Amino acid sequence: MEEHQLGRDLAPRVATGITAVVLCGFFGIASTYILAARPGPTMVAGAFALLLATLSVQLLHSFARPLVASLRPKRVTLVAQTALTYAPFSFLGKAWLGMPGFLAASTLLLLPAALAWPAFALEVVATDLIELKMGTTLPDVAYTTVATILTALVVYGLSRLSELVAEVHRSRAELARLAIAQERLRFARDLHDLLGYSLSAITLKCELTYRLVPKQPERAQEELTEILQTARQALTDVRAVTRGYRDMSLSAEAATAESMLSTLGVQTAVRLNCGPLPTAADTVLATVLREGLTNMLRHSKAEALEIEAHREGDVVRLSVVNDGVGRIGRIPGAGLTPGSGITNLTVRVEELRGRLHAGVRADGLFALVAEVRLDAAESCARAGRTEPQECPG
The missing domain is CATH 1.20.5 (Single alpha-helices involved in coiled-coils or other helix-helix interfaces)
Structure with missing residues (x-):
């Protein structure tokens, strides 16, 4: 269970880690401007203390917005970051020009859109005016303007992306729980x-x-x-x-799967070219499809799924292929450790003189493949039964 939970949490952790590394990298670049100005030891110590304080506030804005929203007075951290951004210009000068981009990103993250973008523009203009007052040439001002805007948009985009990844995973877990x-x-x-x-x-x-x-x-x-x-x-x-044997239908299960997975953002391709099936075969294949989808939702992070069924003589072959990377137990014949779901499916398929295979293909995709014999299923129909274990051998 812990390993499964770790797998489900991997994407949000990776997104958060990448965002944190990028933030620290930007602040690392800003520190080189301070060192390039060659201030005295006391000034360097003070500048790095201000840099760490600004980084702490920015990390709070990027990763803990609910906590920031609960603080009183509201947006007190944004006011603090504004002071940390503009006050040091009075003694650090151009060495502090890397900071307004982070303030602009925090503005986009914390303020409503109607206020955020005007405030964003105002902060960029204010930075330009400060730089002009320090005697910077127009080409350098233009460079700083572009750098400030790009820093703000990159930090804002990565911060929002981390939130969206976490939200998508929470939604997916909730959908699985609801299912x-x-x-x-x-x-x-x-x-x-x-x-x-x-x-x-x-x-x-x-x-x-x-x-x-x-x-x-x-x-x-x-x-x-x-x-x-x-x-x-x-x-x-x-x-x-x-x-689960209640006259299930493979086509109905496939249609339901396609509709449900589209809400999860999973690309689904369905190709059923097997024609009408005996009830026993239809039910077994529908059960295989349902179990395969359940395992995919619970144990993998698939983005694409292919459901295909075709008939060759008296054999119908169903394949459920996805690009998920979750853990799947092995089954007999495939060198996999059997889980109860796969084991039960194996028994049901073999009762129709078929076979089941699950595993990772050479192209890296996971495939669940079931083959059943229609003559075995038709013997069920002749006996007036739908459950394989009650059919004549």
Whole structure:
């Protein structure tokens, strides 16, 4: 579980790390301007203390905006960064020209858009005026203007990107949680709908049979026969719910997957060229597809998915291929450590004289491939059954 959690958190951590490295790099460049001015030891110590204070405030703005928003008075840190940006010009001069870009980035991050962009422009102009007052030539002022704008936009963009990556991963985790909750609700609903009537009928008939035994034994025997039939149907219904065998459709599952994954930003290509299928084969392949999608959402970070099914004679081959990099257990025959989901799928596919393979292909994509034989599925149809384990061999 900890390894899975680490995998899910990797992208936000990488985005945050890259942003932090870029911020520190920009501040490192700013420190070279201070050293190039060759101030005295006391001035260097004071300048680096101001630099670290400014970096701390900028990291707070880039990575802890909810915390900043909770501070009172509001935007006190932005006021502090403004003072740290412009006050040192009085004794550091041009050596401090790298700082206004960070203030402009913080302005874009913390202020509403209607205020942020005018304030951004004002800060750029103020920096130019300060530089002109120090006797800088126009070409140097133009260079500083471009550098200030680029620094602000890069810091702003990376900070927002880190937030968006974290938000996308939180949303994805929430969608997966909702999918699991929905499946639990479906299980509870199906169990209630399937067994509620059967158990009530069994209870009533048992009470009736209890009263009929002394006086009408033949009628009681008829009731017992009906009770037995109802109990067998209830057992079949329980198996249907717990194993997911409720006349599932591969085409319906693929359509549902394509619709759901589009909301997650996963590119999905569906190609089903297998025609109508016997109920048993349709249900098994739909179950394979559902389990494959569940594993992909829970254990990988896929961005593209391909669902393809085609028929070759009496064999239907379904492949579910994605570019995720999550951990997938190995199954027998593929050299993988079996997980319960893959193991269950293997059993179901083999009951239709088929085979299941899961693993990473040579091109680096993960593939779940199931093949089932239609003649085995058709034997189920001839027997009037849909569950493979109840079909004739």
